[in-house]
Structures are given as C-alpha cells and as structure tokens.
Amino acid sequence: MCGIAGIIGSAESTESRAERVARMNAAMHHRGPDDTGIHSTETACIGMRRLAIFDPAHGHQPMATKDGRHVLVFNGAIYNFQDLRAELEPRGHSFHTHCDTEVLLAALVEWGAAALPKLRGMFAFAWWDSLEKRLFMARDPDLTSLF
Numbered sequence: 208m209c210g211i212a213g214i215i216g217s218a219e220s221t222e223s224r225a226e227r228v229a230r231m232n233a234a235m236h237h238r239g240p241d242d243t244g245i246h247s248t249e250t251a252c253i254g255m256r257r258l259a260i261f262d263p264a265h266g267h268q269p270m271a272t273k274d275g276r277h278v279l280v281f282n283g284a285i286y287n288f289q290d291l292r293a294e295l296e297p298r299g300h301s302f303h304t305h306c307d308t309e310v311l312l313a314a315l316v317e318w319g320a321a322a323l324p325k326l327r328g329m330f331a332f333a334w335w336d337s338l339e340k341r342l343f344m345a346r347d348p349d350l351t352s353l354f
Contacts, residue, residue: 283330
C-alpha cells in the first residue's frame with residue numbers, strides 16, 4: 208500500500224526539507240511503485256508513494272485544489288468514494304478524475320474534519336491548508352485492529 212511522508216515547520220531551508228522528503232519517498236519505493244510526488248512550501252513539505260488502485264492514470268499526488276490552497280497526500284482506499292462524489296457534485300464540486308483521492312480532497316474542503324465519519328475504507332492522509340498554514344492528519348479507525 209502507498210506511503211506518506213513530510214516535514215512541517217522545520218527551521219531548515221525549503222530545498223533541504225524537499226531533499227529529505229524525497230529521500231523518505233525513495234525509502235518507501237516498495238510501498239508504491241506507480242507514482243511519487245512532493246509538495247513543498249516555506250512552511251511544509253509533504254510527499255507520497257502511490258500504489259495505484261483507482262484511476263491509475265489520473266490520481267497523481269500530492270493532489271491540490273484548483274486554487275492551490277488545499278493539498279492532499281493519501282494512502283489507502285475510500286470504498287464509498289462514488290457515493291461521496293454524487294453527494295459533492297450538487298454542492299458545486301467538479302471532478303476531473305475517477306479516483307478516490309480527488310473525492311477525499313473535495314470532501315475535506317467541503318466538510319473539514321466532519322468528513323471523517325462519512326468515509327468508508329482503509330486510509331491515512333495528510334491535508335495541508337496553505338492559507339491557514341495548518342496540517343490535518345487522520346487514519347481510519349480500523350487500522351488500530353492491525354496492531
């Protein structure tokens with residue numbers, strides 16, 4: 208399954224932080240050989256490795272909203288993403304892929320943390336709000352049964 212990594216609020220340079228996250232991504236190659244990506248700002252750097260499950264050609268991450276404010280790295284699968292998509296479309300969200308990552312990002316933008324009880328699946332994610340300079344991370348509650 209995919210992997211996520213990141214550094215938030217470090218005193219080191221943006222370039223140094225991005226290099227460190229790139230090394231983290233490289234170390235997780237076995238978790239996601241289909242894609243890799245990094246989003247780096249002066250405050251945060253988040254990255255991921257992807258094992259493509261839904262829409263392998265169009266689910267590149269980190270995935271950002273059109274305005275670039277919200278950025279998501281995501282690991283896992285949201286099983287009910289099509290139902291959530293159908294609920295979000297009438298609320299003005301348009302979708303350009305057929306992947307659960309894009310639906311999760313829209314759900315977080317629409318409902319914030321209140322999106323969590325709506326999610327059915329196996330997941331972990333990091334959502335960066337560049338305007339608020341805030342990181343929100345969550346995982347599905349069933350992951351605790353694995354440990």
